[in-house]
Amino acid sequence: MRTGIARKLVTTYFIIIVATVVSGGFCLYVLGVNLAVNASMRDVTLPSMEQIKHMRAMMQDVKKLTNTWVYIANNKDQERLRTLVNDEYRELDTSLQIKSRLWKSSKEARLFNTITNENRKVIDSVKSIISLLNAPDAYMDDRKVDYAALLNTHVGKLIAANDKQYAQLIEVKEQHLTSEQKVVRTLLDSLYLVVLLSILTVILFSYISLRYSKKNIVDPLLGLNKTILNMAVGEVVSINEINRKDEIGQMHNAISKMINGIIDKMTFAEQIGKGNYDADFTLLSENDKLGVALLTMRADLKRSNEILIEQDKRLIDAQKLARIGNYYYNIETGEFQSSTTLDDILGIDKNSPKSNIRWRDHILPEFHSMVAEKATIAMKERSKFSASYLIKPYQGDKECWVKTIGEYNYDETGRAVSMFGTMQDVTESKTLEIELNDSYKIAREQNNRLLNFSYIVSHNLRMHTVNIQALLNLLAEAETEDEKAEFMNFLRVSSNQLDETLHQLNEVVAMKNSLNVTITPVPLKKAIDHAVDLLTTNISEKNAIIQNNVTADVVVNYNAGYMDSIVLNFLSNAIKYSHSGRQPVVTIDCVKEHPEMENSKWILSIRDNGLGIDLAKNGDKLFGMYKTFHGNKDAKGIGLFMTKYQVEAMDGRIEVESTVGAGTIFKIFIK
Numbered sequence: 001m002r003t004g005i006a007r008k009l010v011t012t013y014f015i016i017i018v019a020t021v022v023s024g025g026f027c028l029y030v031l032g033v034n035l036a037v038n039a040s041m042r043d044v045t046l047p048s049m050e051q052i053k054h055m056r057a058m059m060q061d062v063k064k065l066t067n068t069w070v071y072i073a074n075n076k077d078q079e080r081l082r083t084l085v086n087d088e089y090r091e092l093d094t095s096l097q098i099k100s101r102l103w104k105s106s107k108e109a110r111l112f113n114t115i116t117n118e119n120r121k122v123i124d125s126v127k128s129i130i131s132l133l134n135a136p137d138a139y140m141d142d143r144k145v146d147y148a149a150l151l152n153t154h155v156g157k158l159i160a161a162n163d164k165q166y167a168q169l170i171e172v173k174e175q176h177l178t179s180e181q182k183v184v185r186t187l188l189d190s191l192y193l194v195v196l197l198s199i200l201t202v203i204l205f206s207y208i209s210l211r212y213s214k215k216n217i218v219d220p221l222l223g224l225n226k227t228i229l230n231m232a233v234g235e236v237v238s239i240n241e242i243n244r245k246d247e248i249g250q251m252h253n254a255i256s257k258m259i260n261g262i263i264d265k266m267t268f269a270e271q272i273g274k275g276n277y278d279a280d281f282t283l284l285s286e287n288d289k290l291g292v293a294l295l296t297m298r299a300d301l302k303r304s305n306e307i308l309i310e311q312d313k314r315l316i317d318a319q320k321l322a323r324i325g326n327y328y329y330n331i332e333t334g335e336f337q338s339s340t341t342l343d344d345i346l347g348i349d350k351n352s353p354k355s356n357i358r359w360r361d362h363i364l365p366e367f368h369s370m371v372a373e374k375a376t377i378a379m380k381e382r383s384k385f386s387a388s389y390l391i392k393p394y395q396g397d398k399e400c401w402v403k404t405i406g407e408y409n410y411d412e413t414g415r416a417v418s419m420f421g422t423m424q425d426v427t428e429s430k431t432l433e434i435e436l437n438d439s440y441k442i443a444r445e446q447n448n449r450l451l452n453f454s455y456i457v458s459h460n461l462r463m464h465t466v467n468i469q470a471l472l473n474l475l476a477e478a479e480t481e482d483e484k485a486e487f488m489n490f491l492r493v494s495s496n497q498l499d500e501t502l503h504q505l506n507e508v509v510a511m512k513n514s515l516n517v518t519i520t521p522v523p524l525k526k527a528i529d530h531a532v533d534l535l536t537t538n539i540s541e542k543n544a545i546i547q548n549n550v551t552a553d554v555v556v557n558y559n560a561g562y563m564d565s566i567v568l569n570f571l572s573n574a575i576k577y578s579h580s581g582r583q584p585v586v587t588i589d590c591v592k593e594h595p596e597m598e599n600s601k602w603i604l605s606i607r608d609n610g611l612g613i614d615l616a617k618n619g620d621k622l623f624g625m626y627k628t629f630h631g632n633k634d635a636k637g638i639g640l641f642m643t644k645y646q647v648e649a650m651d652g653r654i655e656v657e658s659t660v661g662a663g664t665i666f667k668i669f670i671k
Contacts, residue, residue: 059166062123070152118165236259346362346391379416545585559646578611584609587607606665
């Protein structure tokens, strides 16, 4: 992508790297030149200057000693002169000859060659003097002494003339040394400047990169992360799309589109909840599985509502035929609601306020104590109230027998606050009672089924949402491209798993009104592995070990959506309620209840080493709706309730063994 964030960051880092490489290369170049110049000064220039000065001083000594020897015979000076000429000068001359080959200046070489040639003449003359005056008696020969004096004068002139050459050579060498030092100083000054500029360049582009990253990457990602976290807790707030073509812009606009789609679905669901089954919304795409599922649910609910309306009509008609009505009575406020049939049975004027009705006044006195006793028992034991007795209608003098069945509603203190139920005129017939109860049961089953589906949607999709949210947090914190690619791959896996879950939920939506569920062969090991994949983030956070001992050949006839939900619930609970003092270990096995029997039930056992459950205290409410036991703020009390409903819907059962602090075993019996 030409305008992508990656390209912009790569360009910035490329500039930083180039600046670093250029400054580093220049540093290495300056270091190399500096080392070479220092080595030249250390090994060639300075030693050469010292040796030239030494040779100059030596030639002065030769001049002095020769002059003394010619005119005054002195064995000590004679020996010193021989040592200078024959040994020390030759050694020094040889060393300087070697050094001079390393000089880079031709002028220095020419001056040195001139000095060397003149020195040879001096040495030859000195050696001639030594040979002339090699014995004390030679001083008696005036001819030899005069010739030696002449040679000595020649030596003095040569050395005096050569001394200027020495001074010039030393001056040239000093100028060369100064030049080399100036080069080093200039390079070091340049080095400081280049390093300073490189540092400023790196700081500038790093600052620009950080500002750009914060403004265009970090802040938008934090905003998206906050939005997703709010969505995870149910707060859905619309965000506007932005005109940005890079990856962050695409992600932002995708989430904006997703949120708007969710808001549309929420509005759609609210309308459905209000009974507006003609409400509609636009699918995000042809792959909008949740949208399709909601539309399917709307169609099912509409069909179910039509069935319920028809059933209500039939129920009212049946009530009229059976002479049975229903009522609701608020004990505290006196509010009384009754059906049309019950109004007819009780002789209630439709225009009269029902709040003025007093039940006791219309029950014949001989039944007062019996009704009061049964009401007391029902409230004490929280059981149904059931009684048959005679009443005198509110209008008319004809008494009639009624059978009343009711239940009390209680407040948080346990006090009965209201009552609802049915009342039937059994004077003529009770023949329609079974049919009415059956109709009531069908209506309740239908509502339970729809409620169960809503629990499945909420619970299963919530797990996917938490998983995707965790992966997005990890993606925001990733520091390398490899880590981002890995987390993006995990997101794709989670997306595919969400799609599969939606397919399964769609099957649940499409269940027939007969309450039959779709039964298919389900490979149990594959279903468990699928749940483990969904819980990858939770397992990683707790460092849990999942031991799936179920073999690949175990296949059960089950509803796939129910099986996924059951396994996911038990595994997520085992990880969520793990013991903080040890590594969580969850072991899954599946065996035949009676191996010797061909059609024996399977027993799927899920064992953990977590916190355990106090069955003596909580056993009777373990599978109750909204019941939680460990104070976990994320616990909803829905999972086990839903799981028990699903297992029993498949004609199975659940057994529990648990020890507080040691762990729990859930056994699911599969037909």
